[in-house]
Every structure is written in structure tokens, then in C-alpha cells.
Amino acid sequence: MSKDCLFCKIAAGEIPAKIVREDDFALAFEDVNPQAPLHVLVIPRRHIATLNELTDDDEALVGHLVSMARDVAHDRGLDGSGYRTVFNCNADGGQTVFHIHLHLIGGRSLAWPPG
Numbered sequence: 001m002s003k004d005c006l007f008c009k010i011a012a013g014e015i016p017a018k019i020v021r022e023d024d025f026a027l028a029f030e031d032v033n034p035q036a037p038l039h040v041l042v043i044p045r046r047h048i049a050t051l052n053e054l055t056d057d058d059e060a061l062v063g064h065l066v067s068m069a070r071d072v073a074h075d076r077g078l079d080g081s082g083y084r085t086v087f088n089c090n091a092d093g094g095q096t097v098f099h100i101h102l103h104l105i106g107g108r109s110l111a112w113p114p115g
């Protein structure tokens with residue numbers, strides 16, 4: 001856990017969040033400022049600041065985040081209509097919280113390309 005990291009505090013239960021799925025390695029919770037009817041963030045419990053800090057040893061963990069996003073989308077009945085998954089990285093990517101998180105966004109038609 002990284003001191004002063006918002007998402008580490010959510011993972012530790014120190015800051016409340018609407019958790020929709022969790023296990024020993026990851027959790028999924030509702031984004032506080034949803035951009036669509038479904039907007040969930042999937043995070044590893046372990047602190048990793050950005051995608052740049054991932055190592056080859058993290059490949060299974062990142063796959064696990066994607067699988068958890070798939071399961072949430074399935075639970076919400078969005079697997080057929082579709083959804084988007086996004087990791088933002090650093091300033092140009094629009095990252096504002098420096099603990100990696102996979103955005104799962106759906107429930108409406110999403111424009112492409114993003115702004």
C-alpha cells in the first residue's frame with residue numbers, strides 16, 4: 001500500500017466505495033463521477049502507479065483485471081450491446097489517479113475517437 005494513494009485507501013476499506021466485485025488480487029467499484037450508465041474502475045490491490053511501472057511478472061494480474069471487467073459487464077447485461085475498457089496513462093492519457101485502473105464504461109453508445 002502506498003501512503004496517500006486514494007485507490008490504496010479504497011482497497012483497504014479506509015475510504016468508502018460502491019464495490020461491485022472483489023477478490024484477493026483486485027476490486028471493481030463504481031466511479032464517483034460516472035461518464036455513462038455503467039462506469040466501474042477495476043484496480044489491483046497492489047499499488048502500481050502507472051502502466052509504465054508494470055513488469056513482465058504483472059502480466060497475469062493485468063489479465064485478471066480485464067477478466068474482472070468482463071465479468072462486471074456480463075453481470076450488467078452489457079456483453080451483447082458492448083462496452084469500452086480504457087487504461088489512461090500520465091498527462092496526455094488523462095490519468096488523474098496514480099494507481100492503475102481499468103475504466104469499464106457502457107450502457108450507452110460511445111463516440112470514437114475519444115477527444
Ligand code: 5GP
Pocket residue numbers: 006017018029030031032033034041087088094095096097098
Ligand atoms: P483517470 O482520470 O485517472 O483515468 O480516472 C480516475 C477516475 O477516478 C475518474 O473517473 C474519477 O471520477 C474517479 N475517482 C476519483 N476520485 C474517486 C473516489 O474518491 N472514488 C471513486 N469511486 N472514484 C473516484
Ligand code: ZN
Pocket residue numbers: 001002005006007008009046047048098099
Ligand atoms: Zn495505490
